[in-house]
Amino acid sequence: MPEYNSQTTNANKTRIITQILTKALKLWLRAQVSQISELEVEIKASDRQLLSGRIPLVSIFASHAVYQGLLITQIQLTAENIQINIGSVLKGKPLQLLERVSVVGDLIVDENDLNASLSSDLLSTALSDLLVKVLPTHFPKSQPINWQEIILDNNQIILRGLRVTNTETMPLEICLGGLQLLSGHELQLTQIKIKPHEGDILDDNHEHNLDLGSDVDIQELTLIPGKLVCRGQINVNP
Structure with missing residues (x-):
């Protein structure tokens, strides 16, 4: 029973950290654009990776985002091996990238936009x-x-x-x-x-x-x- 409780506690902690990171990442992404219609973020990382500030994989989907006046109809992005300021994020401070990140994605812009x-x-x-x-x-x-x-x-x-x-x-x-x-x-x-x-x-x-x-x-x-x-x-x- 104690082992089960320990596993449950660790799972809850990981879920809370993931929720905090997802919220912080969404806030950071929204700060890069002046307007966005839909935004979905998925973080894939283990407990140890999250606590060290390393995120192996993040998937992002956004639609009708406005970047510096340019309207992007739809964008699907995947980023790997992201290093962030996890200590500051858990204290409620804005998320920051610590290293350059390579982002792979598909972008669609229609004529009207x-x-x-x-x-x-x-x-x-x-x-x-x-x-x-x-x-x-x-x-x-x-x-x-x-x-x-x-x-x-x-x-x-x-x-x-x-x-x-x-x-x-x-x-x-x-x-x-x-x-x-x-x-x-x-x-x-x-x-x-x-x-x-x-x-x-x-x-x-x-x-x-x-x-x-x-x-x-x-x-x-x-x-x-x-x-x-x-x-x-x-x-x-x-």
């Missing part, structure tokens, strides 16, 4: 910086674009916006095609078509490579009508 994100600085700046980088002659930084619409099609993205100059505002349509992965952190664009409100269409068939950084490892990037699907890994630093 992407268009709802156009007002965010994160997305609008990224689009403008992309054009300045691949076509600096046609898109100098001094002529900003007010983005109006994004259309996701088979292996291509169509951007519509208003080009602002000192004297006028002109409608503009840009088609980014031939999108493919060269490596886990490098994308290539091979077909860019620009249709101004008046005049000839600019057709650029040069290869433009985009480096996403060493913390990114994309295994799959798929563009289908109305949806972008990405599968890969990213490093999250403390």
Whole structure:
């Protein structure tokens, strides 16, 4: 009977610690976004691992999360070998990562959510910086674009916006095609078509490579009508 009670007590302690960690992890995740519709967290660890602050596996599912104004339709993440400040967490303090964590996941962004994100600085700046980088002659930084619409099609993205100059505002349509992965952190664009409100269409068939950084490892990037699907890994630093 004493042995049974001891096992029951240990199980209760582990369950309480798991509940505390799950709550702390949810609070930390919610602090990274400004809005989230659904959030599920599952922690898999033994008693000894939890008490040492090491979590072998965490699974996270979230839907309609807003990160810096960018609306993410759905995301499923798995992280392994996480080191956290367990002593502080058990005292009610915020969770902190102690080491870099590699996170593997699937991300889905649909066209409606992407268009709802156009007002965010994160997305609008990224689009403008992309054009300045691949076509600096046609898109100098001094002529900003007010983005109006994004259309996701088979292996291509169509951007519509208003080009602002000192004297006028002109409608503009840009088609980014031939999108493919060269490596886990490098994308290539091979077909860019620009249709101004008046005049000839600019057709650029040069290869433009985009480096996403060493913390990114994309295994799959798929563009289908109305949806972008990405599968890969990213490093999250403390």
